[in-house]
Amino acid sequence: MGQRAKAAARILARTSTETKNALLHSIADGLKTHQDAILAANAQDLAAARAAGLRANLIDRMTLSPARLQGMAADTRNVAALPDPVGEEFDGRILPNGLRLHKRRTPLGVIGLIYEARPNVTVDIAALSLKTGNGAIMRGSSEIRRSNMAIMQVLHEALAAHNLPQDAVQYIEDTDRALVKHLLTLDAYVDMIIPRGGAGLHELCRQNSTIPVITGGIGINHIFVDASANLAQAIPIIHNAKTQRPSVCNALDTLLVHEAVADALLPQVVENLSKDGVTFRAEPKAAAIIGQHEAVSPAGPQDFDTEWLSLVLGLKVVSGLDEALEHIARHATHHSDSILTDTWAHAQRFLDEVDSAAVYVNASTRFTDGAQFGLGAEVAISTQKLHARGPMGLQELTTYKWIILGEGHVRS
Amino acid sequence: MGQRAKAAARILARTSTETKNALLHSIADGLKTHQDAILAANAQDLAAARAAGLRANLIDRMTLSPARLQGMAADTRNVAALPDPVGEEFDGRILPNGLRLHKRRTPLGVIGLIYEARPNVTVDIAALSLKTGNGAIMRGSSEIRRSNMAIMQVLHEALAAHNLPQDAVQYIEDTDRALVKHLLTLDAYVDMIIPRGGAGLHELCRQNSTIPVITGGIGINHIFVDASANLAQAIPIIHNAKTQRPSVCNALDTLLVHEAVADALLPQVVENLSKDGVTFRAEPKAAAIIGQHEAVSPAGPQDFDTEWLSLVLGLKVVSGLDEALEHIARHATHHSDSILTDTWAHAQRFLDEVDSAAVYVNASTRFTDGAQFGLGAEVAISTQKLHARGPMGLQELTTYKWIILGEGHVRS
Numbered sequence: 001m002g003q004r005a006k007a008a009a010r011i012l013a014r015t016s017t018e019t020k021n022a023l024l025h026s027i028a029d030g031l032k033t034h035q036d037a038i039l040a041a042n043a044q045d046l047a048a049a050r051a052a053g054l055r056a057n058l059i060d061r062m063t064l065s066p067a068r069l070q071g072m073a074a075d076t077r078n079v080a081a082l083p084d085p086v087g088e089e090f091d092g093r094i095l096p097n098g099l100r101l102h103k104r105r106t107p108l109g110v111i112g113l114i115y116e117a118r119p120n121v122t123v124d125i126a127a128l129s130l131k132t133g134n135g136a137i138m139r140g141s142s143e144i145r146r147s148n149m150a151i152m153q154v155l156h157e158a159l160a161a162h163n164l165p166q167d168a169v170q171y172i173e174d175t176d177r178a179l180v181k182h183l184l185t186l187d188a189y190v191d192m193i194i195p196r197g198g199a200g201l202h203e204l205c206r207q208n209s210t211i212p213v214i215t216g217g218i219g220i221n222h223i224f225v226d227a228s229a230n231l232a233q234a235i236p237i238i239h240n241a242k243t244q245r246p247s248v249c250n251a252l253d254t255l256l257v258h259e260a261v262a263d264a265l266l267p268q269v270v271e272n273l274s275k276d277g278v279t280f281r282a283e284p285k286a287a288a289i290i291g292q293h294e295a296v297s298p299a300g301p302q303d304f305d306t307e308w309l310s311l312v313l314g315l316k317v318v319s320g321l322d323e324a325l326e327h328i329a330r331h332a333t334h335h336s337d338s339i340l341t342d343t344w345a346h347a348q349r350f351l352d353e354v355d356s357a358a359v360y361v362n363a364s365t366r367f368t369d370g371a372q373f374g375l376g377a378e379v380a381i382s383t384q385k386l387h388a389r390g391p392m393g394l395q396e397l398t399t400y401k402w403i404i405l406g407e408g409h410v411r412s
Numbered sequence: 413m414g415q416r417a418k419a420a421a422r423i424l425a426r427t428s429t430e431t432k433n434a435l436l437h438s439i440a441d442g443l444k445t446h447q448d449a450i451l452a453a454n455a456q457d458l459a460a461a462r463a464a465g466l467r468a469n470l471i472d473r474m475t476l477s478p479a480r481l482q483g484m485a486a487d488t489r490n491v492a493a494l495p496d497p498v499g500e501e502f503d504g505r506i507l508p509n510g511l512r513l514h515k516r517r518t519p520l521g522v523i524g525l526i527y528e529a530r531p532n533v534t535v536d537i538a539a540l541s542l543k544t545g546n547g548a549i550m551r552g553s554s555e556i557r558r559s560n561m562a563i564m565q566v567l568h569e570a571l572a573a574h575n576l577p578q579d580a581v582q583y584i585e586d587t588d589r590a591l592v593k594h595l596l597t598l599d600a601y602v603d604m605i606i607p608r609g610g611a612g613l614h615e616l617c618r619q620n621s622t623i624p625v626i627t628g629g630i631g632i633n634h635i636f637v638d639a640s641a642n643l644a645q646a647i648p649i650i651h652n653a654k655t656q657r658p659s660v661c662n663a664l665d666t667l668l669v670h671e672a673v674a675d676a677l678l679p680q681v682v683e684n685l686s687k688d689g690v691t692f693r694a695e696p697k698a699a700a701i702i703g704q705h706e707a708v709s710p711a712g713p714q715d716f717d718t719e720w721l722s723l724v725l726g727l728k729v730v731s732g733l734d735e736a737l738e739h740i741a742r743h744a745t746h747h748s749d750s751i752l753t754d755t756w757a758h759a760q761r762f763l764d765e766v767d768s769a770a771v772y773v774n775a776s777t778r779f780t781d782g783a784q785f786g787l788g789a790e791v792a793i794s795t796q797k798l799h800a801r802g803p804m805g806l807q808e809l810t811t812y813k814w815i816i817l818g819e820g821h822v823r824s
Contacts, residue, residue: 010741014764095786099775106767108797187618191797206599210618212798233820240822329422351815352426355518363511363818372823373814374507385520385603385811386624387799399797402785403763406775408645410652411784 001137001170002189005110008167009135013107015164017084023162024080024127028073030154031123035069041150042119049117049143057247062117062144072123079127082376085395086133089403100405105398107133108191112183112211115196117144122151125194126169128379132397135168137190139183142175149173184209191399194380199307214392216357216383219249219335220307221365224324224350226341227260233362234265234340235272240364241338243276246311249381250336250358250368254304254314256324262289262317269315270296278311285317304331321346325353332356334383336365357383357390413549413582414601417522420577421547425519427576429496435574436492436539440485442566443535447481453562454531461529461555469659474529474556484535491539494788497807498545501815512817517810519545520603524595524623527608529556534563537606538581540791544809547580549602551595554587561585596621603811606792611719626804628769628795631661631747632719633777636736636762638753639672645774646677646752647684652776653750655688658723661793662748662770662780666716666726668736674701674729681727682708690723697729716743733758737765744768746795748777769795769802 012020031038042064049059085105092102111129113136115121122138129136140148148171156166172179184193187210194214195205205213223241225234241252257265266289270280274295281299282290290296296315303314304327318324328337338360339350347361358368368391370378375393382388388396424432443450454476461471497517504514523541525548527533534550541548552560560583568578584591596605596617605625607617617625635653637646653664669677678701682692686707693711694702702708708727715726716739730736740749750772751762759773770780780802782790787805794800800808 010765010767013767093786095784099779101785104763109767206622212624212796230820236822237820244823351516353422355422355425355521356813358814358816360816361818363816363821364823366823367511367816367821368814372507373513374505384624389811390814399801401768402770402780402802404770404772404775404779406773408642408649409775409779410648411656411776411778 001172002110002186004167005135005137005170006189008165009107009110009133011165012130012133012135012168015133017086019162019164020084020131020133021080023130023158023164024076026158026161027123027127027155028076030158031069031073031076034150034154035066037153038069038147038150039064039066041146045144045146052143054143058117062119062147064119064147068120072120076123076127079131079377082131082394084131085398097409098407099409102403103400104403105395105400108397108399110135110137110190111397112136112186112190112193113138113196114180114183114193114201114205115140116198116201117141118196119144119147119151121196122148125379126155128377128394128397130168132394134397137170137172137183139172139180145173145175180204181208184211187211196380212387214380214382214384214388216335216381217249218307218333218383219251219365219368220253220305220331220333221250221335222254222256222328222332222337223252223365224256224318224321224328224337224339225258225261225265226321226339226343226346227258228342228346229258229261229340230342231261231265231268235268237338237340237362237364238269239273239276241366242273242278242313243311244364244366247309249307250365251309252313252365253306253308254316254331256316256318256327257286258324259285259317259319262286266290266315266317273313276311278313280313280315282315283317286315289317290315307333321349325350328354328356335381336360336368338363338365357381413584414522414598416579417547417549417582418601420579421519421521421545423577424542424545424547424580427545429498431574431576432496432543432545433492435542435570435576436488438570438573439535439539439567440488442570443481443485443488446562446566447478449565450481450559450562451476451478453558457556457558464555466555470529474531474559476531476559480532484532488535488539491543491789494543494806496543497810509821510819511821514815515812516815517807517812520809520811522547522549522602523809524548524598524602524605525550525608526592526595526605526613526617527552528610528613529553530608531556531559531563533608534560537791538567540789540806540809542580544806546809549582549584549595551584551592557585557587592616593620596623599623608792624799626792626794626796626800628747628793629661630719630745630795631663631780632665632717632743632745633662633747634666634668634740634744634749635664635777636668636730636733636740636749636751637670637673637677638733638751638755638758639670640754640758641670641673641752642754642774643673643677643680647680649750649752649774649776650681651685651688653778654685654690654725655723656776656778659721661719662777663721664725664777665718665720666728666743668728668730668739669698670736671697671729671731674698678702678727678729685725688723690725692725692727694727695729698727701729702727719745733761737762740766740768747793748772748780750775750777769793
């Protein structure tokens, strides 16, 4: 599979933007024309998942419908409309010896995708990979195999319609778990591994992969409310960061409050957010300020190291910026952290010293997202530091080569 | 060690360019004032190495002298003179909702360096890491331990003189090999592994590291002489690429010659390069054209997959550009490959289709080097595709964070 993907990727790499965009439109069309087959396969997956007793939220993620397929098709057409980063030339210069030098953006080669039971990811990553001239080898979780194979049929027909090799997008159909580890060692053929799933999947990839892995998507995120914060702004920001979509990685996990405003703010936060179902884990100082409240329980030893992904919020009172920075350095996953302040120097120190992919002043952490940041698409959110950090768009699926043009140049 | 390096790196990250440059000048001064101690330690290492029967070329690499120390000091001052990439802000924009967004270049954190018996690498990587605000944990080979510890003394005194933590640069003194594997799994504290050594070391790192590894430095490099090449230019280019410094990764390994010019070129190449000690491994067609020659032997099955690092050159006749591209795709390590041609379309196809870090037209492969490319310094030469490809300078020791400035912004 690796060899065939690499051979197909060489062809994709020299395919024009025009053809790649036409291919994406064919895929979008195919999701419509093959709708019945996809939904039938999905119904089989869902029946098996229900029989196996899968949780309702997982079953919801797996579920396709005509509307969801239409959304996936629209997303694919949106990727077609984005500028193609491949071929961009930059950092050009003429060296003192007359050599002409520049970098040219090129596809990475082959992307390995390992993901959980979300069939929309299949289409999404295929579209992003093909747009950037990359091949892809995919391995979704076994619960969604039938749906994914029906989608692969659409992808392969679209590739064939444009005289492109079907091997450009391949799916590991065999559900043997050992194959995941095998994929992670195909460094001769696969250039990047993207895990899309929980912390366990990221750790599995990091431990076993000989291919560079984009780890990320795990956010233990903080908002620090400074003494000078505009408290009228603070409540809606905290409410938004915690409740607007609690199950995602850029949602708020821990609220740090300056002791000077804790009395004024914390009861309001509890009052305001508990109405929308939020419960709280408060360390002793915060608990003492709030007093008895049915939504508040004492923070346990692991609570500030937990990504909640649900309507739970950690509360802690700190003596000031220094303690807030220390807490964030110790507990953050370096995803998204925000300071609410009107003090210029504090905002600057927070921006300087918080070592996270996205560092905010006076805004909700929920903006850490490829579409929100104006990248047009999102491959993943990286919390590691090499290659790309934070939301990754199309450009992050490319590398570059150096091009050197001489006229008989030799090194002296 | 990892924890202490990470804590020190947090301090380095907020150290001014002025202080970092002063630190580098102190290191350069220290190499002079501690010259006797360093040379005495080096003499002990050399005596032990000779007693152990190490090869002369390895002993030469290990050997320090007043002149070599002076060179290392001068290199360190050169790094001080380079622009500091940290703090650069780029990709700034105001989003439609009024959020202000930009990226800021920041240090990576902690660099892990694993290298062979070259004490100059200790100073070199320390200088590049400190200039970019990174901590470093180093592990050189045991043969050169005493020299490296004497150099560490210089580094630590310079750090102390500028009130910077000595933990910013640490050396794994224990020669237990298991510690290398342990270093490779410190992903909570180390952000990038740079192996400086042969293919075996790179493979060891790739197989065992849970930290991103910059693999590279292995070049099986090609020159393809096309039918339209200027043959008068070709001989000096081939001579330069093979003989100017045969032991390095950007030297030429295989010469591919278009059959239309093989009769004219190959005997000249053998005549010209054999005078400087080059021997040849020729596949049958090339051998038949050259005829009997004492410097030429038949190419064995592994010869086109060998990085020679010595005065050996593989010779092959190809039917044209297609066969040359196929050969390069199959045998190259994606380091440096060059076409010699006067045919515009062939040059373009070569640039498009050869998937190497550096792709040349009408020039020697020997230019693939940070200094030659105008980067001012070189950390490593990457042949992998993530983060950086080809020569890596100071900028490649940095990452970025996204900075988002709001005025009470919430996501709708």
